[in-house]
Amino acid sequence: MRAQGEGQSERTNMHREQTEVLVVGAGPVGLLTAVMLTEAGIETRIIDSESRTTTRSYACALHPQTLELLDALGVLPGILQAGKKVQTVAFYDGPERKAELDLKALDSRYPFLLILPQGDFEKALEKRLRDKGGVTVDWNHRFEDVQPEQEGVRASVEQLGGTSTGYIVPHWETVVQKRFEIQARFVVGADGYNSVVRHRMGAEMKKVSGPEFFAAYEFESDAPSGDEARVVLDDRTTNVLWPMQGNKLRWTFQLIQEEQKERPAEFPEKERSAIQVVSQTVDEEIRQYVQRVAAHRAPWSKVSVSKVTWCTDVMFEQRVATSFGSGACWLAGDAAHQTGPVGAQSMNVGMLEAQALAGYLKKELRQPGGRSGLEHYNSERQAEWSALLGLNGGLKPKDKTSDWVRRRLPRILSCIPSSGQALKVLAGQLQVDFTG
Numbered sequence: 001m002r003a004q005g006e007g008q009s010e011r012t013n014m015h016r017e018q019t020e021v022l023v024v025g026a027g028p029v030g031l032l033t034a035v036m037l038t039e040a041g042i043e044t045r046i047i048d049s050e051s052r053t054t055t056r057s058y059a060c061a062l063h064p065q066t067l068e069l070l071d072a073l074g075v076l077p078g079i080l081q082a083g084k085k086v087q088t089v090a091f092y093d094g095p096e097r098k099a100e101l102d103l104k105a106l107d108s109r110y111p112f113l114l115i116l117p118q119g120d121f122e123k124a125l126e127k128r129l130r131d132k133g134g135v136t137v138d139w140n141h142r143f144e145d146v147q148p149e150q151e152g153v154r155a156s157v158e159q160l161g162g163t164s165t166g167y168i169v170p171h172w173e174t175v176v177q178k179r180f181e182i183q184a185r186f187v188v189g190a191d192g193y194n195s196v197v198r199h200r201m202g203a204e205m206k207k208v209s210g211p212e213f214f215a216a217y218e219f220e221s222d223a224p225s226g227d228e229a230r231v232v233l234d235d236r237t238t239n240v241l242w243p244m245q246g247n248k249l250r251w252t253f254q255l256i257q258e259e260q261k262e263r264p265a266e267f268p269e270k271e272r273s274a275i276q277v278v279s280q281t282v283d284e285e286i287r288q289y290v291q292r293v294a295a296h297r298a299p300w301s302k303v304s305v306s307k308v309t310w311c312t313d314v315m316f317e318q319r320v321a322t323s324f325g326s327g328a329c330w331l332a333g334d335a336a337h338q339t340g341p342v343g344a345q346s347m348n349v350g351m352l353e354a355q356a357l358a359g360y361l362k363k364e365l366r367q368p369g370g371r372s373g374l375e376h377y378n379s380e381r382q383a384e385w386s387a388l389l390g391l392n393g394g395l396k397p398k399d400k401t402s403d404w405v406r407r408r409l410p411r412i413l414s415c416i417p418s419s420g421q422a423l424k425v426l427a428g429q430l431q432v433d434f435t436g
Contacts, residue, residue, distance in 0.1 A: 015180040019045040020365055022155055022184040024143040024197050026053070028118065029333030029350040030190030031125035031137075035073065036358035038133030042365060045182060046129070047141035047157060048191075053122040060115055060242065060250070061086075061229075061344040063418055064103065066351050067110035075128050082124075083116035084245050088228035089417060095299045098233075098404050101416065101426045113229065113417055115242050143191065144179075146200050146329060152185040153328045186361055187329045190354070195335035203323040203331070208389045210317035212238075213255040214341055215263070217290045218248065218310040221303050225249045231342055231415050232298050233408050238415065239297055240342045249303060252341060253293055255313075264289055283308060316341055318414070320385040324378040332357055337385050340414030345388060349419050353381060387436020388419065396433045405430050 023034045026048035034046040062070075062083070070076040089101040104111045129135050140160040147154045161177040189197025198205075225243035232239040237254040244250060255263075264285040291305045321336040333350030356377065363372035386392035395409045405412065409432065416426050427434040 015178075016154075016183060017045075017180065018183045019043050020184065021045070021186045021188060021361060022047070022182050023188045023190060024048075025189065025191035025195075025333075025335065026050070026122070026126070026137045026139070027190065027192060027333070028121055028125065028347060029354050030188070031122060031129060032069075032351055033188050033190055033332060033354040033358055034135060035125060035129050035133060036355060037361065038129065038135050039073075040358065040362045040366075042358075042362060044133070044135055045138065045184070046135065047138040047143060049140065049142040049160065051139050053126055054119045060118055060244075061348075061417055062114040062116070062121070063344070063348040063422070064106055064108040064110045064112065065419065065422060066348045067114060068108060069351060069355055071109070073128065075124050079116065079121060079124050080114065082120045082245070083114040084225065084227075084243055086113040086115055086227060086229050086243060087111065089113075089415075090228055090230045091412075091415075092230060092232045092298060092300060093234055093404065097300070099402070099430055101429055103417075103426070105429065106418075106422050106425055108422070115229075115244055117244075142176075143196050146187055146197070148328065149183065152183060153187055155182045155184060155187055156180075157182055185328065185365060188357065188361075189325075189329065189331045189335045190333050190350075192334045193338060195331065197329060198321060198331055198335050201323070201325065201329050201331075203321045203325075205319045205321055208318040208320070208391065210319070211315050212317070212340070214252050214314045214316065215255055216250060216252045216312050216314060217286070217305075217308055218244070218250045219287070219290060219305045220307045220309060221247050221249055222306050223247065223302075223304065229417075230298070230301075233411060233415070234297060237297065238340065238342060238411055240415075241294075241298065241301065241303070248309075251290055251294060253297070286311060314341065318389050320382070320389060320391075324381045326378065330357055330361075330374075330377065336381065337389075339389060340411070342415040343417045345414060345417070345419060348417075349384070349388070352419070356380070384419070384436070387434070388413070393436030394434070395427060396435060398431050398433060400431045402431065405432065 020043040021037050023030050023046040026046055034044050037044040087103045090097055091099040142158045142160055144158050145156040158176045159178040160174050162174055189195050191197055224247055230241045240252050242250040286308045287305050294301050318339050324331050324336050332353040334346055338346050360372050360374040360377055364374050390413055395413050397406045416423055418426055424434045
C-alpha cells in the first residue's frame, strides 16, 4: 500500500465508484466467488487485466467436490456435456502399473474427474454471472493498489486499452486509458500466482519446494482417448496423460535440465488465446518430440500423436501464503497457494475456498453486529494447506505400504485429485494414511 498522502492531488480529481465486494481476477475461482456473492444478494464488481476468458489453459480436471458445488449452482449440465469423465487414475513406473485410484469408491453423486478445457469452464461461469446475477466482467481493468478506509477500502484501478505503434512493422501495445477508484467493503484477490492483491496486502509466500518445470502438449490421436488418467512417476520425473473428448489427449512432462536441448527450438509461449502451431516444420518437430518422450517414459503407451494442437511451458512451486487475509482484503485460489499440477488441487481447493469465503462475507455484510466467522478463514485455510503440502500431516505409510509408494509419498500427495475426506479415502487405496 502507498504511504498516506502519496498521490493525494491526483486522487482528488479521480473518478470514484462503489461496490460491496470487489473481486480481482476472472479465472475459475474469481468467477465462482462473484457468482456466489451476487446470487446471495451482494453487490459485486469483478475485474481482470486480460481481455477475455482463456481459450486454452493448463488446469482441466474438476474434482467430485467441485462438481457437487457446480451442481448446487445449476451450472453442471452444460459442463458435463463439454467434458470427459475419468473414474480411474493409474500410476506407472516405466512399463509397470504400480497402483491405481478408483474414484467410484467416493461417497459422491459424481464419483469421477471431469476433464475439459478451462476456457469452456470459465465461459459457463461467466454466463451464469451475467444471466443470473446481472454482472459482467470488467475485462481490461488492472488492479493497481488498495488503501484502507473507515468502512472498507479504496482500490485504485486502471482501465487498459491498446494502440498500434510502429510504421514499418506495426504492433499492438497496451496503454492505460483511465485511472479511477472503487470503494468497497471487501476485496477478494483471486488474481493468480503473481497476485497483486497479495503483494499490496504485504503477505509473503512460504516456499515448500520447487520450482519445477513442465511442458503440456494437447494433441490428436488416431485412436480414442480411453477412460483413465495415467500418472508416470519414475525416479526423476512426474508426468501425466489426460484423456479428453473424442480422440484428444494431453501429455504433461516434467522437464529435466539435460533434456532441454532435445526439445524443439521454436517453442510457443503460454498466452491467453489459443496457440496454434502454424509452421509445418515446427509442428512435425514437436510431434516427434512428444512421441519420443512418451515412448521413453511410458513404454506401455500405444497412443499415437497425429497432430499437436497446443502446447505450453508451465512452472510450479509448492507454496502457501503467510496469510489468507485480514480486515477487508482476502485471498482465494492460486493467489494464496500452489502445488504440483497432476492432482489439480490448487484450483479445485480454490473453488471450495470461494464458496467458504462468499459465505463468510455474506454473514459479515448482512448480519451487522453478529459473528460471521470470517476471522477463522485464514486459520482454516492454513491448516488445510499445511496438510496438502505435507508441512503438518500429509501422507503417512502403513505396514502394508509398498516400497514403491513409500519412496514416492511426497510426490504422490499432489497427484491425488481430491482434498479433505475424499483424499483420505483415495490415499487408503494406496495403503497410506492422510492426516491433516
